[in-house]
Amino acid sequence: MDKHPDLTLLASFGRERLSRRRNRDIVRHLLARCESCCRMIAARSLYPFGLRERTEAPPLAYAAAFAQAWQETERRQAALSAERSEAPELLRELLVQAAGRQWSLASTAPRYHTWAFCELVVDAAWELGFQEPSRAVDLSRLGVEIASHLDAAYYGEARVNDLRARAWAGQGNAQRILSDFRPAEESFAKAERLLRKGTGDPLEKARMLLLKSSLRGNQQRFREAFRLLDRVVAIARKHADGQLCGKALIMKGFLVGVANDPEAAIRHLAAGIRKVDPISDPRLFMVAQHNLVVYLTESGQHDEALRLLESARPLYHQVGDQMALLRLRWIEGKIAVALGHFTAGEGILRGVRKELLERDLGFDAALLSLELARIYAEQGRSAEMRLLAEEMLPMFQSRDIHREAFAALLVFHKAAEMERVTLGLISNVTNYLQETRSARGLRSREPR
């Protein structure tokens, strides 16, 4: 090409708009050192290498870009609002169906394949997580299925991949709560792969890492869990997301406590509590306060624990689920025992143990029985200790207790028979049960 290329052609050079032949002609022209064309390219449109001459540059005006972008956003916002108003009814409609029918509808009926409905299912599965873990897994699977049918051309491929990743991470979390670690691991791997094809939103990634840190904690891979949580805190701080930062600190506090460092647990939990907004997530706030009370009690700071418990008490009632109220009574009993009010503490703990057994929560009942054993050991009540040990064995032959934990309880039972139970033995069995629980899924005191 001897003559200069057309101005509009030059402006389109290297922008996937030109034919291969035209690109070739322009490059040939530039190879021959055409200074005027190079200047034109640099000044007009092609300045990706910082070659733009600012003095010659026309002023950049963005009014039209803002107006057009808003127009489309407004149109989508109206459509999304319509989806959101329909979503709750769709969910009710879906959940009354039998499981197989739910799955078939979620897979085939286009009215369920909306962003708002998918988000609602994913969030609903999340809410169910600690109340009904099995149902949460089923619902999170539906969320994954619905996400796989979202129209990427309409919602945007990267955004849809973000939501798909969120759905998979939610499923991984629900599987973790059920202690299905291998499937949970696979779900998180899938979520990570999808996030790599997503919008690159750091907050989306941070939320996924937060959930993954719980899995690592359950797997006793604490260093990895802490590393993930530190990344979450860094991202949350950078993006001024106090809630996310608080959640990560609370989770770290919880895991540090499980890893037997109650002082660090107290520090992190207190820092996390200062950051979270109790109004937008009262359950998280309550669980965090509860854990703080537990670690304050365990580290002998009973007055501080009591003070905090009094201020947090309305929250337990506000959150209102039965497990939360049961946990409140449990910690009250524990503090009472720690303060030497054995009769009151024993009464409370016995009542809580009865309710735990009614709910088939054998693991929690085992831990609580060991707290009763501590009272009997301190007061030298060996007959009651023997009776307690007798009661414990049959009640813990439930599916909630696995073999190793049961073996630890047998050791305790034998010692009680021989009147050889010491506070040291009770501590060892308690620690062993707690470690076994950590490896299976930390349900009772875990932040969400």
Added chain:
Amino acid sequence: MATLDHPELRESLNILLKNARPRLERVLRNFEIPPEDAEDILQDAQLTLLYKWDKIRSPESWLVGTIKKKCIMYWRKRRGSLCEAVDTAILDLLAVPQAPAQERAELTCDLNRVLSRLSSRCRSLLKLRYGLGYGPTEVAEQMGYRTSSIRKVTNRCLAALTRQLLAVGFDREPAGEPQDG
């Protein structure tokens, strides 16, 4: 953050975008985004914000950060596609069958002149690519690079070449290309 109703969400978005607009314009201007491409960047970020509204606690800072990131990606993509266009064009020019000898000699001469302004490592790499028609794996073998890193190195050299091609008369120092050693 609770899900907002239709009018509330519209109003909140509108207020946010009005407040954030001066900052967003500054970002677009600093990154010298062409106005015709700014619409895509703005729209994409705004739609993501809309869909994730309930999950984002500081929407303005999120939006500004996202737009910045998109501006960086925009230029990265533009540079990539420009380099690719230059590379494809040169390969096509060299592959033209039965080109007159004089045209071919002129092309080689012009290409060598541009290559002579690159670092010796880039010059060697691109000579293997254009002069001898080597593929990436052969170039990696010849120059002692790992196959996994050859694409990155080639891209850097192509960027240096493209910069030189467009830099005639500007007398800018080339930056960011692989150095010897």
